[in-house]
Amino acid sequence: MGNASSESPASVQSVDRALTILGILARLGEAGVTEIARELGVHKSTAFRLVATLESHGMVEQNEERGKYRLGVGVLRLAGATTARLDVVQEARPICRKLAADSGETVNIAVLSDRSALYLDQVAGQSALQSHNWVGQHIPLHATSNGKVLLSGLSADEIDNRLPRLPSYTSETVTTKARLRRDLAEVREQGYAVAVDELEIGLTAIAAPIRNAHGDVIASLSVSGPTFRLGEARVKELVPVVQDAADEVSRRLGYGTS
Amino acid sequence: MGNASSESPASVQSVDRALTILGILARLGEAGVTEIARELGVHKSTAFRLVATLESHGMVEQNEERGKYRLGVGVLRLAGATTARLDVVQEARPICRKLAADSGETVNIAVLSDRSALYLDQVAGQSALQSHNWVGQHIPLHATSNGKVLLSGLSADEIDNRLPRLPSYTSETVTTKARLRRDLAEVREQGYAVAVDELEIGLTAIAAPIRNAHGDVIASLSVSGPTFRLGEARVKELVPVVQDAADEVSRRLGYGTS
DNA sequence: GGAAACGTTGCGTCAACCGAAACACATTCT
DNA sequence: AGAATGTGTTTCGGTTGACGCAACGTTTCC
Numbered sequence: 001m002g003n004a005s006s007e008s009p010a011s012v013q014s015v016d017r018a019l020t021i022l023g024i025l026a027r028l029g030e031a032g033v034t035e036i037a038r039e040l041g042v043h044k045s046t047a048f049r050l051v052a053t054l055e056s057h058g059m060v061e062q063n064e065e066r067g068k069y070r071l072g073v074g075v076l077r078l079a080g081a082t083t084a085r086l087d088v089v090q091e092a093r094p095i096c097r098k099l100a101a102d103s104g105e106t107v108n109i110a111v112l113s114d115r116s117a118l119y120l121d122q123v124a125g126q127s128a129l130q131s132h133n134w135v136g137q138h139i140p141l142h143a144t145s146n147g148k149v150l151l152s153g154l155s156a157d158e159i160d161n162r163l164p165r166l167p168s169y170t171s172e173t174v175t176t177k178a179r180l181r182r183d184l185a186e187v188r189e190q191g192y193a194v195a196v197d198e199l200e201i202g203l204t205a206i207a208a209p210i211r212n213a214h215g216d217v218i219a220s221l222s223v224s225g226p227t228f229r230l231g232e233a234r235v236k237e238l239v240p241v242v243q244d245a246a247d248e249v250s251r252r253l254g255y256g257t258s
Numbered sequence: 259m260g261n262a263s264s265e266s267p268a269s270v271q272s273v274d275r276a277l278t279i280l281g282i283l284a285r286l287g288e289a290g291v292t293e294i295a296r297e298l299g300v301h302k303s304t305a306f307r308l309v310a311t312l313e314s315h316g317m318v319e320q321n322e323e324r325g326k327y328r329l330g331v332g333v334l335r336l337a338g339a340t341t342a343r344l345d346v347v348q349e350a351r352p353i354c355r356k357l358a359a360d361s362g363e364t365v366n367i368a369v370l371s372d373r374s375a376l377y378l379d380q381v382a383g384q385s386a387l388q389s390h391n392w393v394g395q396h397i398p399l400h401a402t403s404n405g406k407v408l409l410s411g412l413s414a415d416e417i418d419n420r421l422p423r424l425p426s427y428t429s430e431t432v433t434t435k436a437r438l439r440r441d442l443a444e445v446r447e448q449g450y451a452v453a454v455d456e457l458e459i460g461l462t463a464i465a466a467p468i469r470n471a472h473g474d475v476i477a478s479l480s481v482s483g484p485t486f487r488l489g490e491a492r493v494k495e496l497v498p499v500v501q502d503a504a505d506e507v508s509r510r511l512g513y514g515t516s
Numbered sequence: 517g518g519a520a521a522c523g524t525t526g527c528g529t530c531a532a533c534c535g536a537a538a539c540a541c542a543t544t545c546t
Numbered sequence: 547a548g549a550a551t552g553t554g555t556t557t558c559g560g561t562t563g564a565c566g567c568a569a570c571g572t573t574t575c576c
Contacts, residue, residue: 270532270533271531271532271533272532272533290522290523291522291523291524292521292522292523302522302523302524303524303525306523306524306525310524325522325523
């Protein structure tokens with residue numbers, strides 16, 4: 001509890017607090033000034049002034065007349081600007097939308113980030129029942145289809161470095177290095193990865209690699225949805241579709257073109 | 259032009275500056291400490307400390323070893339938490355109500371669903387003579403203003419895929435691909451679509467696109483009513499009103515700059 | 517090989533930010 | 547009803563924390 005920010009070499013207190021507030025709102029969804037002040041360990045008035053400043057920039061907004069605060073659209077504008085300059089997302093977006101529309105499931109783009117998979121973009125399928133938003137989240141590498149695809153592009157040493165341990169999330173999670181090695185070899189050979197109930201019971205995902213002009217795996221594209229809708233037959237049917245989409249993105253990034 | 263923030267009732271200077279930095283990075287893509295300091299009108303060291311604080315929260319990150327700064331993944335994390343709660347229908351509803359009240363006609367929100375337009379929400383106008391409820395219905399894309407707006411955001415290939423044939427509903431229905439292409443080009447250019455008697459004799463509608471933070475057309479907002487009430491003059495009068503309403507929704511979803 | 521640019525760090529000063537208390541308004545308990 | 551607690555908001559003086567300055571270590575570019 002209390003202060004989430006660690007020791008920083010040069011840090012501005014009020015800015016640090018303001019950013020912590022954004023984190024609090026991201027976690028809680030909504031919060032009042034009093035509640036924020038309690039979490040921050042500061043006085044109400046301090047929290048209020050910080051929140052008011054955030055509001056003047058559209059980073060937070062108030063619910064109804066004089067009520068609780070929540071994250072605002074300024075955050076979305078910044079996020080748009082962030083992904084706009086990542087050419088992977090830029091090139092992949094129209095293809096993801098088509099894939100989401102065709103399959104009706106949720107499509108994600110993930111990249112390797114330290115010891116986890118970072119989800120950069122998501123296009124929700126048309127189905128009303130959609131999984132929650134993964135964008136910006138760090139997800140375990142060994143328990144997801146995206147993670148396996150990203151790992152498949154690394155050497156054995158690098159994999160060991162990034163995965164000192166393999167925590168279990170469900171009964172299906174890969175927890176031994178031997179099993180992981182076998183899985184990754186299969187992914188490399190087949191050119192895609194499937195994960196059924198490995199991160200979460202009832203969640204199935206199919207992923208394929210996105211490569212740059214050099215042939216390196218720089219990102220992963222996945223389709224995911226509830227296991228009851230993505231049975232064996234449906235997965236078999238979707239695999240080539242996902243691969244085609246990923247290949248198309250790779251081609252746009254210069255892969256395969258001499 | 260330095261300070262974007264206007265007079266605020268209660269504002270914390272350093273937080274205000276830090277948020278302005280995020281805006282600068284969103285606009286420029288990348289910027290060094292010196293450049294940021296110049297834009298802010300503060301000393302280098304001040305800008306550095308602010309940026310360092312932003313970095314400790316993952317809001318910005320450095321390009322290469324000790325280089326320029328750009329927006330970081332922390333922004334994406336926040337955005338993920340925002341969009342999880344953000345819903346087109348929910349954000350559009352108050353605006354639709356106002357539009358319905360102002361125009362007296364029926365307002366609809368539609369999204370793309372496979373090969374048709376799916377109507378998500380409807381606010382009836384005050385007029386006694388109102389069209390039936392479209393909510394939940396799948397409506398042909400090529401014969402409605404909403405459909406044309408939704409199609410205008412797609413590539414030529416996708417349009418062909420979704421519309422293998424163009425069935426006729428009235429004598430005004432667009433039935434040739436060439437005509438449809440011309441219509442869509444016009445929609446793209448003008449930023450709105452009008453359909454008179456194309457789906458049903460006596461039914462006129464005006465639609466404008468709703469965009470997300472990435473600029474993608476994710477939904478369409480329309481005003482529709484009987485043709486005898488929506489003559490040429492009235493349509494001309496309503497077009498900017500519909501566009502303003504759609505733009506306002508887009509803004510709430512994070513589209514647009516500043 | 518100097519010079520100008522960059523990002524980074526210590527330091528002393530001062531104003532900007534913080535916390536306490538009071539305010540207005542709403543809701544709830546007695 | 548009226549008191550009592552809750553909320554978000556405002557005012558105001560004291561002090562801390564943020565600012566500007568200047569110097570440093572690198573890199574880059576004449």
